[in-house]
Amino acid sequence: MSEPLLEVDDLTVQYETDDGMLTATSNASFSISEGEFFGLAGESGSGKSTLAKAIIGGLDDNGQVSSGTITYRGEEIQDLSDKELSQRIRWKEISWIPQGAMSSLDPLQRVSEQALEIGNVHTDLPDEEIRDKLKETFDIVGLQESRIDDYPHQFSGGMQQRAIIALALFLEPELVIADEPTTALDVIMQDQIFTYLDRLKDELDISLLLITHDISVIFESCDSVAIMHASQIAERGTTDAVHANPRHPYAFMFKEAFPDIREPKRELEVIEGHPPELMGEVDFCSFADRCPWAAPECREGAPPTESVEDGDPSHVTACVRKEEAYEMYRSDASPIDDGSGAQSIAQMGEVD
Amino acid sequence: MSANQPVLEIKNLKKYFEGNTDIVDMIMRREPSQIQAVDGVSMTLQENESVAVIGESGCGKSTLLRTLIGLHDISAGDIVYKGTPVSEFDKADWKEYRRNVQVIFQDPFNSLNPKMTVRESLAEPLDIHGIGNKEERVREVLEQVELQPAEKYLDRKPTNLSGGEKQRVSIGRALILDPDVILADEPVSMLDVSTQAAVLTKMKELINDFDVSMIYISHDLSTVSYIAETVKVMYLGRFVESARTKRLLEDPKHPYTEALVSAIPVPDPTYDRERTEMSGAPRDPIDIGEGCRFRDRCPEVIPPDDIEIDQQAYREIMSFREFLEREEVGLERIEKIVEVNERSALVDAVQREYFDHELTGKNESTLRSALTSLADGNEDLAIERLRERFESVCETTPPEVEAEPEWHVACHHHTEIDRTTVAGGGGTDATGDSGSDATGSVAHAEHQ
Ligand code: SF4
Numbered sequence: 145m146s147e148p149l150l151e152v153d154d155l156t157v158q159y160e161t162d163d164g165m166l167t168a169t170s171n172a173s174f175s176i177s178e179g180e181f182f183g184l185a186g187e188s189g190s191g192k193s194t195l196a197k198a199i200i201g202g203l204d205d206n207g208q209v210s211s212g213t214i215t216y217r218g219e220e221i222q223d224l225s226d227k228e229l230s231q232r233i234r235w236k237e238i239s240w241i242p243q244g245a246m247s248s249l250d251p252l253q254r255v256s257e258q259a260l261e262i263g264n265v266h267t268d269l270p271d272e273e274i275r276d277k278l279k280e281t282f283d284i285v286g287l288q289e290s291r292i293d294d295y296p297h298q299f300s301g302g303m304q305q306r307a308i309i310a311l312a313l314f315l316e317p318e319l320v321i322a323d324e325p326t327t328a329l330d331v332i333m334q335d336q337i338f339t340y341l342d343r344l345k346d347e348l349d350i351s352l353l354l355i356t357h358d359i360s361v362i363f364e365s366c367d368s369v370a371i372m373h374a375s376q377i378a379e380r381g382t383t384d385a386v387h388a389n390p391r392h393p394y395a396f397m398f399k400e401a402f403p404d405i406r407e408p409k410r411e412l413e414v415i416e417g418h419p420p421e422l423m424g425e426v427d428f429c430s431f432a433d434r435c436p437w438a439a440p441e442c443r444e445g446a447p448p449t450e451s452v453e454d455g456d457p458s459h460v461t462a463c464v465r466k467e468e469a470y471e472m473y474r475s476d477a478s479p480i481d482d483g484s485g486a487q488s489i490a491q492m493g494e495v496d
Numbered sequence: 497m498s499a500n501q502p503v504l505e506i507k508n509l510k511k512y513f514e515g516n517t518d519i520v521d522m523i524m525r526r527e528p529s530q531i532q533a534v535d536g537v538s539m540t541l542q543e544n545e546s547v548a549v550i551g552e553s554g555c556g557k558s559t560l561l562r563t564l565i566g567l568h569d570i571s572a573g574d575i576v577y578k579g580t581p582v583s584e585f586d587k588a589d590w591k592e593y594r595r596n597v598q599v600i601f602q603d604p605f606n607s608l609n610p611k612m613t614v615r616e617s618l619a620e621p622l623d624i625h626g627i628g629n630k631e632e633r634v635r636e637v638l639e640q641v642e643l644q645p646a647e648k649y650l651d652r653k654p655t656n657l658s659g660g661e662k663q664r665v666s667i668g669r670a671l672i673l674d675p676d677v678i679l680a681d682e683p684v685s686m687l688d689v690s691t692q693a694a695v696l697t698k699m700k701e702l703i704n705d706f707d708v709s710m711i712y713i714s715h716d717l718s719t720v721s722y723i724a725e726t727v728k729v730m731y732l733g734r735f736v737e738s739a740r741t742k743r744l745l746e747d748p749k750h751p752y753t754e755a756l757v758s759a760i761p762v763p764d765p766t767y768d769r770e771r772t773e774m775s776g777a778p779r780d781p782i783d784i785g786e787g788c789r790f791r792d793r794c795p796e797v798i799p800p801d802d803i804e805i806d807q808q809a810y811r812e813i814m815s816f817r818e819f820l821e822r823e824e825v826g827l828e829r830i831e832k833i834v835e836v837n838e839r840s841a842l843v844d845a846v847q848r849e850y851f852d853h854e855l856t857g858k859n860e861s862t863l864r865s866a867l868t869s870l871a872d873g874n875e876d877l878a879i880e881r882l883r884e885r886f887e888s889v890c891e892t893t894p895p896e897v898e899a900e901p902e903w904h905v906a907c908h909h910h911t912e913i914d915r916t917t918v919a920g921g922g923g924t925d926a927t928g929d930s931g932s933d934a935t936g937s938v939a940h941a942e943h944q
Pocket residue numbers: 392393394429430431432433435436437438439442447462463464465466469
């Protein structure tokens with residue numbers, strides 16, 4: 145395997161709040177190779193967006209990388225100044241398709257003007273070359289080159305989305321970070337966007353870090369996946385392995401919470417509660433309050449990340465009871481003695 | 497109310513808006529135009545039935561809902577509630593209607609008053625309608641939506657509730673007056689997936705327990721099987737297909753429904769789903785004529801009987817004419833794209849730019865002469881030339897909606913199939929292998 149393009153190692157990101165240090169990402173590790181599509185999945189409150197922001201130095205003012213490293217092409221970048229990141233990394237190397245991207249175009253500027261602005265900040269290319277690059281990228285995302293001088297309102301919704309992708313890509317970055325790029329879009333449009341993202345992968349060998357709550361999209365479009373819960377990476381590996389042999393209770397419950405059009409009557413998993421807000425060091429499993437298989441040992445330390453023996457060397461999970469929990473889940477043994485909470489709603493029938 | 501009288505009947509309902517409202521239109525001084533947001537929608541809702549209306553943003557489903565609760569007046573058609581048309585409602589009827597037809601909105605974050613506790617939010621409808629025994633009723637409802645123990649929730653304000661809890665309070669609020677009908681507008685789309693299923697299954701259970709009927713409005717086909725027995729797919733103001741949920745998901749008939757179903761991601765890396773080939777997005781429902789709503793994107797748009805043409809090549813011609821007609825490509829823009837000014841070169845260049853599929857004979861020569869007119873600056877003639885040869889039945893006549901029990905599809909392809917079935921004798925006879933309904937026989941006929 146080639147040298148990783150991006151390596152996140154043991155990364156902890158915290159926000160300073162009135163109540164103390166809020167931990168958004170705790171000891172997270174993963175890496176992305178060249179040309180790889182990597183999905184980061186989790187509910188709101190999992191820390192996935194924070195992790196992505198940390199990579200490009202886009203944390204809010206009260207946020208900071210407290211420990212760990214982010215290595216891009218062999219160089220640690222977590223401590224680079226905003227200026228350095230801006231001149232050397234952002235857009236040219238790592239670019240960004242923001243969340244709620246539809247509203248990220250400036251309605252008062254032509255798309256080409258927005259591209260020039262970006263290009264002038266991050267490169268010393270002459271304007272004409274920047275325009276040419278934008279034209280080429282428009283072509284790849286299926287927009288007519290002549291439209292680079294249009295205002296955003298002259299585009300339909302789907303075209304705007306593609307224009308935004310073009311803006312993220314026209315300086316030919318190696319890695320694109322897309323934070324919920326298609327959330328709130330209709331499925332057909334979502335599928336169109338992924339058609340273009342697939343094409344970028346094939347034609348430009350671009351890597352993608354896709355952040356989404358929608359694991360269906362990740363399973364379909366990514367090579368690897370990390371599933372996060374409340375600051376911790378619960379499980380990670382190739383999408384094939386994580387889909388076939390999930391071991392962390394959050395991973396398999398989360399996966400089973402998703403509807404599958406092929407099985408419209410399947411019972412969907414329900415995960416009670418929501419990810420907790422965590423202050424200070426997270427030295428326990430952050431899923432313990434929601435996990436039907438939680439035991440005292442789960443709170444005695446952050447579960448170590450261990451290999452899942454299934455033929456995928458990258459497949460790891462962080463659960464101290466991984467085999468037992470999965471066995472119990474498989475055999476449908478009721479995990480909770482007093483029968484309260486966790487699964488009662490899941491058992492309710494669906495509609496004929 | 498008699499046994500078979502529907503709770504709610506929607507009869508050829510239309511809601512048009514005057515266009516010209518946005519700033520761009522004003523700057524461009526466009527003529528006011530009609531936005532056909534809801535354009536002839538009919539359905540009935542039986543007691544205890546749960547029907548889903550599914551469509552993408554802009555399809556008119558939210559306008560439909562707003563019209564149903566009296567937020568918009570009706571442009572044409574009618575809504576009949578337990579036998580009485582709303583057009584004949586007096587003040588007391590409206591009050592009764594508002595009490596019995598309750599809405600659950602999309603956004604649990606906005607639909608609850610942030611200053612009110614859960615108790616106050618739930619008691620408010622009871623106050624408005626002068627119903628006593630409030631505390632008891634409030635606790636009962638909290639239990640029904642599984643916010644237990646009630647004490648834990650009664651005095652909380654929305655900020656201290658999770659999204660799922662808030663939406664349960666909204667559901668409780670909608671149920672507390674014991675309504676006949678619930679109209680739910682994307683009730684779970686703001687929730688995390690792990691909560692969506694719980695809220696939907698809970699809602700489904702409550703409709704059964706409470707003898708409520710529901711119209712469930714959503715863009716999401718993937719969870720609809722958890723809440724509704726019947727689905728109606730809406731596109732640009734009209735229902736294009738209605739069927740039992742399972743059947744619609746397994747065997748969509750309308751080309752739009754097919755596209756919609758096949759674009760749903762499947763959570764399985766080993767499953768090789770093809771990406772959609774559909775391009776573009778729904779147009780605006782403005783001055784859209786009478787033909788099929790989907791004609792500008794439909795991959796199966798039907799060529800005239802008397803010409804031979806490759807389907808994809810035909811699709812390109814139709815799309816190009818649509819562009820011209822909607823003034824999305826004018827000569828000026830084309831010149832910019834192809835960057836040649838000489839007339840003959842321009843014709844070639846346009847053809848290269850817009851047409852990937854090969855044409856021959858009369859099809860080719862018609863296209864060339866149309867492009868020549870375009871290059872000469874005569875767009876209208878270009879459109880006319882294309883229309884003359886290539887006009888589709890899909891543009892001229894609205895596809896029929898077949899009134900088969902439990903299956904309606906508004907597409908010329910399927911009305912033809914259906915006529916064959918009838919002509920072949922037996923009509924809606926149960927000849928299909930599943931055998932028990934008309935749907936079976938239609939599906940069967942298609943495969944013969
Ligand atoms: S079993 Fe323990 S370590 Fe594993 S997910 Fe549950 S709480 Fe966490």
